[in-house]
Amino acid sequence: MDSRDKLERLFAMFPGIGPRQAKRFVYFLLTRNSGFTSELALALSDLKKNISQCNSCYRFFPNDGNTACQVCRSVNTDQKTILIVEKDVDFENVHKSGFYNGRFFVLGGLLPILEEEPAKKIRARELVAEVLRQAETGNLKEIIIALSLNGEGENTYQYIKGILQPLTQKYSINLSTLGRGLSTGSEIEYSDGETLKYAIENRK
Amino acid sequence: MDSRDKLERLFAMFPGIGPRQAKRFVYFLLTRNSGFTSELALALSDLKKNISQCNSCYRFFPNDGNTACQVCRSVNTDQKTILIVEKDVDFENVHKSGFYNGRFFVLGGLLPILEEEPAKKIRARELVAEVLRQAETGNLKEIIIALSLNGEGENTYQYIKGILQPLTQKYSINLSTLGRGLSTGSEIEYSDGETLKYAIENRK
Amino acid sequence: MDSRDKLERLFAMFPGIGPRQAKRFVYFLLTRNSGFTSELALALSDLKKNISQCNSCYRFFPNDGNTACQVCRSVNTDQKTILIVEKDVDFENVHKSGFYNGRFFVLGGLLPILEEEPAKKIRARELVAEVLRQAETGNLKEIIIALSLNGEGENTYQYIKGILQPLTQKYSINLSTLGRGLSTGSEIEYSDGETLKYAIENRK
């Protein structure tokens, strides 16, 4: 296979990219000057060198010689709560909202319904270890599960609740999930019954 | 103008219908047998005769000789709350959800930002009159404002709050809005900051 | 069933209209003044009275006491060609383009693949009768089949060709179809092989 076909094949594995757009990518690269391609190849080679994975919350962060990321190390981070998210972009979205300043944990995925090996699909063992560590040293008071409100999110929530229960009971840690109700832009006409139920219950 | 052009013009005023689809409607009617068109004309003529507007909540309901609709008249309706919605379909959606069994009030619209004559755009006087009547006779304890979460909804909410304040103070009526947070199907990655704020605050 | 439900049911039979939009239509009518609904009912009642079907090309036209439409009667219409279209809007589109000034014939539909009773689905007998009449009295030289370029259009084309063949042979009438190639807005990248084939063959 020539390097063009190989590149097309690799780009077609990118999220949301089909064969036709992969082909466009390669053609785009061919018509750039060679500086662009070199710069891209270099940035790719550097990526894994320059980006570390935090050994506490498991998100990726710019390598600065530390094993934990800036949020996990910061003295300004509230040590009493851990907010569990599915993936790095979820962390980024909650972090940049500015309405939460505690610790995080990135699960690395969600569990499909009837998943047979849940502990291999998400960072289950790592989560238990991290909660244990924070409970013993960090005065942990609450774990907030912040997963998407769909079938896989609900399934993952139930699984996490189960594996964390021994720890939350032993250390009296509160386990909560994000509040439900109308989200910005919601229209009453199109809201589902469950959302209306929470919106009515949580009225204020 | 012939009756085909006239029909096209009238159909083009229907919500969501452009000139092309209006034309298709007329063509569709021309190719039906004449029974269909007669049935439609008859149902149209009967519509206003057979449908009344409730003099209490202002929604439309099948004419049964009463001035108030079944929900407003029912002894099973909780008289202590009124839920204010924009339009009939919002009423229907909340009603069929089964999570609310109090009274309703249909405003008949939302107020655009900077609306100069708000009292003409929505049933403002009718709302004040209805709240007064329920407060004096019905033991009203709470008014729940259930409008869409967008600019016009927020604007309308502020206006309603203002005109109801004398009554809510005098009769000690609680004024609330629907709870906010993640709605069914929400993904953390795509949730806006305001929704995340409420979701974190209202966690449970 | 009350007249609201009946109207919803009738509107839901309109092309492209689902139950939700049918409901909106009725709500829209309820909130209009009663003049609007009366005007609509009247226009509907008048429709079949005021619109005739041409006994030559079978399109609908404003009733003017004639049995044939203005195009079929006009002395400016070229009597040597008949262009066969599927439906009235196709007639209108070709007519208003101004690039054809011959006679028309509206088939009234297309034949699904494997249609068992083709002669009942489209105006097959009427087409044969009309071609015969034009051939005997009108000096007919060419029949242009102008159907959509999809499976049903192709299927209908084959069927029509078959039933017209005795006449076209007997009266030496030319049978043609619309030319193929790139249509306005076509991009070479996205054009299918068949279109490219015709575009290359018909280059000029």
Place this chain on the structure above:
Amino acid sequence: MDSRDKLERLFAMFPGIGPRQAKRFVYFLLTRNSGFTSELALALSDLKKNISQCNSCYRFFPNDGNTACQVCRSVNTDQKTILIVEKDVDFENVHKSGFYNGRFFVLGGLLPILEEEPAKKIRARELVAEVLRQAETGNLKEIIIALSLNGEGENTYQYIKGILQPLTQKYSINLSTLGRGLSTGSEIEYSDGETLKYAIENRK
């Protein structure tokens, strides 16, 4: 800037890719094993080494030690025609259709209306040189312009016609464009007047 930001910035320059998807790409790469990223970097570095640009038709092709691509060199290629396309994917689409077996020329772009330096935007000089070379040595009889049917395509067509005219006159070369008419899937109802005009003119 760290290599993650740099990669995001580079990916955001890819055709059709916005900042959010660029971020997803980087996250996708971070969660692949490092073999994937290395393979991608290698394929990128190899791309310009392994792919040459044909010095005759200017398309990209796998480097095989020749200066002209397989199509330009093949003895089966009809030397009497050149088909001019905008870009490599247009070449591929026409080539794989199998309905054309002459020479090609890739312009490398289209000219925006009012483009001030057309000769810098597309391979104008190269086209003139190639046509001259084929006219003198290859017995060239026809140049087929196969550009997209939109404003830029039309503008480019006029410009090319102008710069090629001295050659086409001197060497008696025919200059043609792709045929127009209904393309596969076209519906009569939605066809524009210009397409109907060509479809009627080119009927057969």
